[in-house]
Amino acid sequence: MSERRTIEIATLARVEGEGALHLTVEGDRVIDLRLEIYEPPRFFEAFLRGRAASELADLVARICGICPVAYQMSTLHAVESIFQITLHPSVRALRRLYYCGEWIESHLLHMYFLAAPDYLGLDDGIAVARSHPGEVERGLRLRKLGNRIISLLGGRPVNPVGACIGGFSRTPTRAELGELAEQIVRARGEAEAALRFFASLPVPSRPQAIELVSLRHPSEYPMNEGRIVSSTGLDIEAAEFATAFSEHQVPHSTALHCRRMDGGRYLVGPLARLLQNSDRLSPAALAARESVAARLSSPDPYASVFARAIEVIYAFDEALRVIRAFEPPPAPAAEFTPRAGVGHGATEAPRGLLYVRVETDDRGYVSAIRIVPPTAQNQDCIEADLRELAPGVLALPHEEARRACEMAIRNYDPCISCSTHFLTLEIERRSPA
């Protein structure tokens, strides 16, 4: 049999960013597999040099329209460690509230608009809205609350403007927070209904052995603080990131791949976070986790959608807890004096660990900055999943093969704009020599 065929998927849809997938197959053997990311590089790490540290929160927000809070948080924490700023406990709590908003907004965007169409065999969230009207409207209502949380602290959900070194530009009033709490209380039960909806869908399963990496905090479900830990025993400070992980460039991608020092791949994101921190969940989120426990008994990228739904429940609980315990801080932001130094920030973006290293001069201008987004860390996992999946989908009709590959990629909710968008799937079938 001397068959040579090319299957091409013009665009990988419902991911954030531009990319392509090339598969070369000989017989039923995968010869070459490349997740090509051709998202044009924007060179943040180059043009941020020479800018004042006080400008960073506004500038790094532009890395990603879907998770700007994450970039702001990792970067601000790095800068605050250089300037030796200790956040007021109330400000620290508001930072957590801010992050809850982004987890809610980003996770629900993924669940209803990017992932749900896969399980229903539909093209998009609009089509899901027609086939399951109540469900998508629920998703939109919940998501809007996430956006509202971010807007209360940051003015707007995309590229919010409120976060600054030492805290926020303005402290929300008790009345504003009270109103938000009321809205959360009213909507709160719907978050569990969202998990039930996804649990009722035919989500595939493909458990695998993979090292999980996330933050771990002594008492909280990790967001802004904690040590970087892994399922194989890694336990380091953010400042030690470079001792355990290294970035590599591959010719076919404008996003660097981040690996363990030994070259091994690892998983970051909601699933890694949840599996390593279930004991830090709120009671309701823990109960929700129990309801889908069978899907979370071992790492399975397809179960990420359940991890997101559980984290949405947690984020609503945590937002309410923060609001109810809120005492206004003496000032919206701590005072600071710029100084020279090196700072590290590691926080949990919706898509996983986001590491930032900042170096400043004695006037507080950035002399160097390194940003390692979650998708850069998950790229090797995505490629490995596809390599494993590929032989099984080759026999499928083109549309089904594409859908299967895209689903495997979407498990990671890859944010390619961050790392560096749409996917073109090309399967080249070569006859065995």
Place this chain on the structure above:
Amino acid sequence: MSGSALGEPRRLRLAVHKFASCDGCQLQILNLEDDLLWLSRRIEIAHFPEASSRSLEGPYDLALVEGSITTPRDAERIRRVREQTRTLITIGACATAGGIQALRNWADVEEWKRQVYPEPRWLEVLPTSTPISAHVRVDDEIHGCPVSKEQVLRVLARALLGTTPDLPGHSVCLECKRQGNVCVVVARGLPCMGPVTKAGCGALCPHLGRDCYGCFGPCDDPNPEALADHFQELGVEPADLVHRFRGITGNHPAFRRVGDRKGEGR
């Protein structure tokens, strides 16, 4: 514009395209939560890869274009987009001014490639980041980083009515005054870009007690030179003064002029 006098009007065919950007402006379309579902009954989303696996062939009645042109491949692609489109509207600071990535226009992009990537030769990028209007005819622009979703809705509603968009061209100051905010320039001496920046955000920054940083780009007939002189009088450091104008929309001619004059050789 479309549809018969009596029957159900034909749905407007919409395409959303992305170039170098953060996806935030496209996200603002999805952020139209309350209007998204009724809009989808009046507008056919024919091509919107971030939101849908379905992509219908052109031509399109309306295209919303996000992002700037930074690669030879994108410089080609925007021409094909233009050929397929009746009305092309750019959304956001990247598409209208080149975006934050246009900071490369003052730098040596080869050095930047070496700075960020171990193998710079694998990257094919242009030395500049330029707005869509530098490459093809643009019918209208929605400013902002990100665009305001209300403005996007207004433009879509106008497109459905077949009339021309009427977005405001005045400065943030007017929005700020209407809200009753205390002026952060006058009261606190902050280098607020509101006086020369296009309205549309709702004066978010001064409302939060901080200075506007110009993410909607220059308003109509701005006087950024005078504002820059005032910032100097306020004691803004020379480097910070240049950065004030050389930011998110720094490549827009009105801001570029000031940044270059104050920067001289920087």
